[in-house]
Amino acid sequence: MGERRVIHAITPGDHFSPRTGSAVPTVVHLLADAAVRAGDARHGVILDRTTMSPRYEGVDLIEYDRAPGVTRSGQYLDAAVGRLGLQRPRVGRWFAPLADAVRGLPAADVLAHNAPILPRLLRGSGHRVSIYAHNQLFRTYGRREADRIVGEAAAVICVSEALADETRGLLPRAQRSKVAVVENPVDTFRFTPPEPRTADLRPVRVLYVGRMIPSKGPAVLARAAQAFGPDEAEFVFVGSHEFDPNAPATAYEREVRELARASRATATFLPFADRDALPALYRDADVLVVPSVWAEPSGLILGEGMASGLPIVASRTGGIPSVVGDVAVLVPPNDPDALAAALRDLIADPAERIRRSEAGLRRARQRDPEWAWTQLRALLDRL
Template identity: 30%
Template sequence: MRIAFIATEKLPVPAVRGGAIQIYIDGVTKIISKNHDVTVFSITDEQLPNKETKNRVSYIRYPEDQYLQGIQKGLKERNFDVVHLCNRPKWINEMKEVAPNTKFVLSVHNEMFTEEKISEEEGSICIDSVEKIVTVSDYIGSTISLRFPKAKGKISTVYSGVDLANYYSIWSPTGNKRRQEVRKELGIVGRDVVLFVGRLSKVKGPHLLLQALPSIIEKHPKVMLVFIGSKWFGENQINNYVKHLYTLGALHQENVTFIKFVEPSRIPILYNMADIFVCSSQWQEPLARVHYEAMASGLPIITSNRGGNPEVIDQGKNGYIIDDFENPEEYAKHINSLLEKPATRERIGKNGRLFAEKQFGWSRVASDLLNVYQTI
């Protein structure tokens, strides 16, 4: 098959500046391209040429302000069997106009079918125009079918994944070696490390972890709360909220470390420094990919009961779900409990790695997508 993947206009592919959708496309195209002709459309970036072929994948990039017109030109010039459009349901009609005989699959990674984002008419046209809608969680699928019941028969959940070859469990020799090296580099040898990875945004809830810190320090004075992330992908600009986080962190300078934006290739190594991973999202998270990364790194997970996050957590087996997700003391309670029980951390962390290996590798994601393409 000749397959095209269309990324959003926000970030380039490959994911040199991060981004869940960009990482998703990276992961599956490397596998699908082994047996199929794959082209990826994304925006231009100073680190990347406008056109290239790498690992059997053809990349075509257009400037952001010319992106939609560029894609239309590319679809006209090439006869694709399947076009996989990511997260832009409003674009379907314009894509179909230039490629009327092509089959379209829409993947939905966020709540893109709400009244605020798409009209009744636009949503209906999109659903009629696509063969399938694949969503990153059951939660996202439900947000579509509740408003547009006719979409239900076209929706399939395809959970995202992680590159198992780049992520090592902290319980493996390679993961443990990385762990010692990173801890030495950051000056946190001998500390109990609690890790947050993600945008420093109020909806992600990092302030709650800082508010929970006094209760954690009281029982575990050697704790180190590490934040990896910035206001936005690839940027280290500081807004009022980030300033607020830095102010809270300054109250406990010996127990808080902020690591700003880092190259995506370094993220797997940094996970290995941690003992516990926490996702404190306050919004209806589609299903944060950090869960897959933490599992692959052999870390016990504490996550909020928001959106699709709970769908990949088996309570007490690979992590814990916090129902009272706005309460800092709930995070403190679960973190303290895990820090007090190293055997439990090991059991849950090892289970998480097994979950990742069985269910959340890119090979499974690519296989699921190919099954969708081949049945339309």
């Protein structure tokens, strides 16, 4: 892949550890590992030295001391400055130590994960900088600012076609050709299906994994659970407000629990589980539900569920359909009745659950880390 090394720039404060469920470090880890298996050079990761340990192995870590973060009021002020076509000063100061850590390195392909300011900060450094968008980054950008930001980037890499389409719509016409898609890898090493279970009499176990926040939709599943009796299904909710199993429950989490308790079916709530604990939780389940109410750009949990052999019911929104194809049952977002009906159909049809499980396994194996790295490497070679 040419002579340029790949360096991942992770947002200050974000982690690079299996102890967190955050998408960015997980994707970086999977891509970097796949590169090594393919015989390509080890990737570098620029990382705030105060972040969580242990770190993923298999990369060259370049650490720096981060600057103070940007307050909410500072973000609003920066956005106002940006709309005048100027550089956002506060976020610039926040990213300056990261840019300084990169600037002196040999010329590389720098992937700025959720960091649209980095191409400008590294201007003239010899690095080729691409913006790697895991979420929509340009909603607060006017066309003039977006033109300047993207004009200095080699590419804008989006994790789904849905996110890419939305991004193109927010950019000036002259910059839209820089938008490309590299879909997220599925961790087919960590997540695998269980050994065949002997028949048991327990109800079908329905699993939710994710942060306990409104956009992820756990309340929608809790309301859907009210349609089931104790012999039909049991519901397991895994997650906390943040990536911390000891975090106190928020008012929203308490609301979700109250909604679930109104069901006659059993509902169990477990706190955030790190990546080492997740595979066993998937293997103990029978159906995975991803009830997002926002336009989820991709959703790593979908791939993990498919790789674990779980049939999936998910919201038809954002990049979810492109991840699951025709494998999952898709329902309208924020519609507990439609979700309950889809679950009832799956619960009543074990053969359909097996069919979707097998189809999901095939799709997961087609979207493994090697597949994703091949996409990314080909894109970087074209730049």
